[in-house]
Amino acid sequence: MSYKRSDNRKADQLREIKITRNYLHDPEGSVLIEMGNTKVICTASIDHKVPKFIRESGAKHGWLTAEYDMLPRSANKRILRDRYQGKIKGRSQEIQRLIGRSLRSVFDLTQIPDKQIILDCDVIQADGGTRTAAINGSFIALYDACSFMRERKWLKEFPINNFIGAISAGVVQDNVLLDLAYDEDLAAQVDMNIVMDENGKYIEVQGTSEKTPFTSEQLQKMLKYAEKGIKEIIEYQKEIILKGLTL
Amino acid sequence: MSYKRSDNRKADQLREIKITRNYLHDPEGSVLIEMGNTKVICTASIDHKVPKFIRESGAKHGWLTAEYDMLPRSANKRILRDRYQGKIKGRSQEIQRLIGRSLRSVFDLTQIPDKQIILDCDVIQADGGTRTAAINGSFIALYDACSFMRERKWLKEFPINNFIGAISAGVVQDNVLLDLAYDEDLAAQVDMNIVMDENGKYIEVQGTSEKTPFTSEQLQKMLKYAEKGIKEIIEYQKEIILKGLTL
Amino acid sequence: MSYKRSDNRKADQLREIKITRNYLHDPEGSVLIEMGNTKVICTASIDHKVPKFIRESGAKHGWLTAEYDMLPRSANKRILRDRYQGKIKGRSQEIQRLIGRSLRSVFDLTQIPDKQIILDCDVIQADGGTRTAAINGSFIALYDACSFMRERKWLKEFPINNFIGAISAGVVQDNVLLDLAYDEDLAAQVDMNIVMDENGKYIEVQGTSEKTPFTSEQLQKMLKYAEKGIKEIIEYQKEIILKGLTL
Amino acid sequence: MSYKRSDNRKADQLREIKITRNYLHDPEGSVLIEMGNTKVICTASIDHKVPKFIRESGAKHGWLTAEYDMLPRSANKRILRDRYQGKIKGRSQEIQRLIGRSLRSVFDLTQIPDKQIILDCDVIQADGGTRTAAINGSFIALYDACSFMRERKWLKEFPINNFIGAISAGVVQDNVLLDLAYDEDLAAQVDMNIVMDENGKYIEVQGTSEKTPFTSEQLQKMLKYAEKGIKEIIEYQKEIILKGLTL
């Protein structure tokens, strides 16, 4: 029997996605991404020097990295700021490593040999799926920062060589669902995050089961739903970028 | 000769102020305050226990405190997150102490004997005057959190006993100006922040001159402009609150 | 054309695995696990109080957590100790969260309502696959700590309800390989870690591609190889445990 | 009705001030300043390199900064050392920023293009007014460090271009008082710190009211008292410096 979602979505249906470009004055790229009630500000900043570990390695390319944080009251229960504990939450570290890896997988670092791009993802309101929203929003912010560099003739070639999209899937009461909202995430036996490129290839597959191990069938179904969802997200991203070009 | 401001304001004219109430789902009080291009999210969170230093002191009242931070790209040059340095920037500490002191000065802590209210002020976009915007925005968020408590019968009496407003003034090229934008702040010989209550009494007077000491006349004129500006801010706050009541 | 592994293993062949039980005097459970040249000391410690976040949540169960670290010269290039930077490496955090989650998935926390078990995984020598070796070794250390508790009548029922095994797989020069050694890991386009239980259900699936996105076929083949490898590991674990019982 | 001070001072009377020059062997400038029972050791150290943020900014001038701390038992209740908390108390940060700003306002940094002067203010005994004592003492220590540099021909021109003095004022039981001792500070409705130069111009005006907002009349009277007090302090500083010259 099928599961009734609180917002009446079908099992494989995305929440409404909305990206506001140029959300802030100063950054080279900045968006507000909303996926349902989840809201994340993603900015892309160009730093005119590469980090020390790259410099010292002798590599001839630049770098791209991400930072992720949540405003204290983006969540229902107030979150203590990391600065008071002198360390970054383990969860934030995992997420920002994921965002950085995902975007580097479609980015040609040799195009920015003396630069670093920093993607800042700050969650304003959290309702599930903040990490995948951050990847989707960062992609557009990164695109805009690349356009900024292209206009200034800082690039030989545009460094982004593929679209990427990210979405969550999960199993709730034995039903496989796409794009879990916070209440669903809380109830999920399994939580999976998938990042894919435009050609349907995988960049990240992360499935985690703390409560109940999951079957091969459930895994396959989550992968299928995710593929469908990511296709829709990449279509929306293309639309957004085209609109920007016509302005 | 009078100074030409980049946005054509008169010397004693405020920037446009706009407060969006209930900006976020979860907090007991939350606003987005905009003063010109400066944008700050202010939330008020109710914590059902008092901090340790109050408990241990044997005091019979609760507490009210504030935290202040800036998103990395709220400013033109990317700001390093505090968590990477394991300490809070000195400037942030000063500002959040100022916000907390200011709001405590009109708040009856004995009304919340077993609670703490935390005001989080996160700057989304910085164009001068972020600390005074944070005080003005926090006042409304605090008001809404108090209404939240009143509705639940957690209060004997409403704990806010006066309105407060805050504004900056400064001296640029020997001209006294009200409500400095970022470019004016950068050029200012003197930078002053004033917090007053509805009766025109002072809560904070902080004037700082790194470049050129200022005269008694300049001090008096800044005080006068600030009084005028704060009156207008308090009028706007009253309007905002009344609107809320009619809903 | 098939890939020639430096140690002549077949693509889906595990390295030799060896677990030395009761490796140390003091811990309630302790093993040295060797998978090829990778060597990890895993200990299980019983702490007679639950962590604060459980106590405060009102939950009626205990806790199980893991810590992971590497000796400075377990690797070819000396690793700076975390204590000099005042923070845990992001990679260590991810790994210890993975170990903890994996073992909790087959552990009944309600059997130890007033206790916490801490699994310490310290890598003595690293040659690829340290995180999966840590999971496999911790399982036996945990088993022994549970026997320790059972002998003292601290348990109503034995809290481990399933076997688990963990292994890596990857893609090197377009060949899918099982149980990557360090040189293979370095050359891998994709790196995947899989944790499964005795019934062939998934506990964790983590596939990461920084260099080249991977196809659906590669994903399926890695899953298949991992299933085979984990079955063999679980067989070895059973053997090890039976031997202990006959002593 | 006028307020009876515990040491019988008049409302606008300073405590006795005493500065011992060359208090320590090693520093280029060092004083013990006593204002009543408040005792602060102030030293000026010459560092032959400018801080990184100046170097990187491309500026052609040196720097002057201050550090402030209290010995654990300078106060009635023992103060925990900052080093045990891995952070500087917010109050200390505010104070040392104030001391640095104040002294920079009368110091020509271009005279020391490749140097930094560090003013260390360590409170030995605290009885109110430690921050203003620190400013007054640092001024003499800085003067002596400048003489030290002048003797070695390291300066084109003497970099101090004005005297500065600092004092507190406050309102206790509705009486405006100058130079508050600790018991008065504790009872004060308002606490104000003022820094002025020899010409009667303001460098800092910081008035804070946590308990009761203050009136315009009170503000004006505190400013008047402070002006009188600072004049006396600057006279004493001149005397001290002249005595040094006659030795």
Place this chain on the structure above:
Amino acid sequence: MSYKRSDNRKADQLREIKITRNYLHDPEGSVLIEMGNTKVICTASIDHKVPKFIRESGAKHGWLTAEYDMLPRSANKRILRDRYQGKIKGRSQEIQRLIGRSLRSVFDLTQIPDKQIILDCDVIQADGGTRTAAINGSFIALYDACSFMRERKWLKEFPINNFIGAISAGVVQDNVLLDLAYDEDLAAQVDMNIVMDENGKYIEVQGTSEKTPFTSEQLQKMLKYAEKGIKEIIEYQKEIILKGLTL
């Protein structure tokens, strides 16, 4: 041939020692100790609760601990404050552990079952021998804090059961010397610190040779000199204490 000391002392001669009691207002015991040009403020503070590790151990006694620090310009080269590095210098840790151990060896902790005494040793001026000066000064501060407790009837018996004294010895150009000043310490092949009680028994013997190993004869001579020096120090301490009693 015998070594000529810069201050003409004989090889086994102490520098002048001077202890100023009740040096500060607030602490229960406080002295300024001067041994030659070395100056240390030692205070003894009574804390009305025992530290956590004693409480949790179930022990029925109180505790006594020490902290040691140097003012930034107590030395010729300015010392960075620990608080900026978020850790205590290794040297300070060793010294404060030595001070605490030494004083605990003559102190009956069962006399203060619910208290902790904290000895703060802050070096104002360093000219060699700061750790032994700190022990000698702390002894008097501790004595005064015990008198403070005895007057208030907080003690059954006076908890100090023996005098202790501490002194350094060393080998400079193959000459054994007592009580090294800073220039001698710098030139020393061996540096030794000895703590003894009134009966000539050893509490601590710490001899360190980084440059040249030392012979058995040198060791024996250093022990002999130290015994003589400590006797003189204990005589002076007795004198000091008697003087206090006659007041």
Place this chain on the structure above:
Amino acid sequence: MSYKRSDNRKADQLREIKITRNYLHDPEGSVLIEMGNTKVICTASIDHKVPKFIRESGAKHGWLTAEYDMLPRSANKRILRDRYQGKIKGRSQEIQRLIGRSLRSVFDLTQIPDKQIILDCDVIQADGGTRTAAINGSFIALYDACSFMRERKWLKEFPINNFIGAISAGVVQDNVLLDLAYDEDLAAQVDMNIVMDENGKYIEVQGTSEKTPFTSEQLQKMLKYAEKGIKEIIEYQKEIILKGLTL
């Protein structure tokens, strides 16, 4: 009456000592040292740059330093990892400073003008005497790292100019004992650590009495026992090294 040791050793008898050379793949020198049940992994790593404080001092020599840590369950009671407290335990700091000083005393730093050798001592199992075991084991690891450098012609002369050995002695129930095991250490009135070279000269003498001061006779007997024990250790080290040469 003489004391009966739990393992039937004579008062001046060492526990069995065993050193396994080349214990790990990667380090330039690595041993597992066992002294009774105490087990320490000691590695020597060659770093091709000198630390900053040497570089900045203008010195023409390299450096040698040590780090010491214990695995969490090397001891009976689990030890919290330093990384969670953001500081190194005071005890570890003292020990690693002792190890570094001891080995530098027989090492010619001018032979490695552009290098640093780091000795990592990680205790796997602790049963008393871990610091002296670490010195003895590090000596062999250091020897092997020097051979590694000699083979590559990085040295003009072999930089180790003497053997060193280290051992503990103590007083238990008024009996002087050599090489204390953990249970003896716990019961000891005095705990002493001695480091000597091959010629019977002292490098370190550290005797500490927290409970009962010790007599001159006890001190002399501990020194005598230690001399005997260290001779035996150095003989064993020579044997070990010779064996290596014949391989």
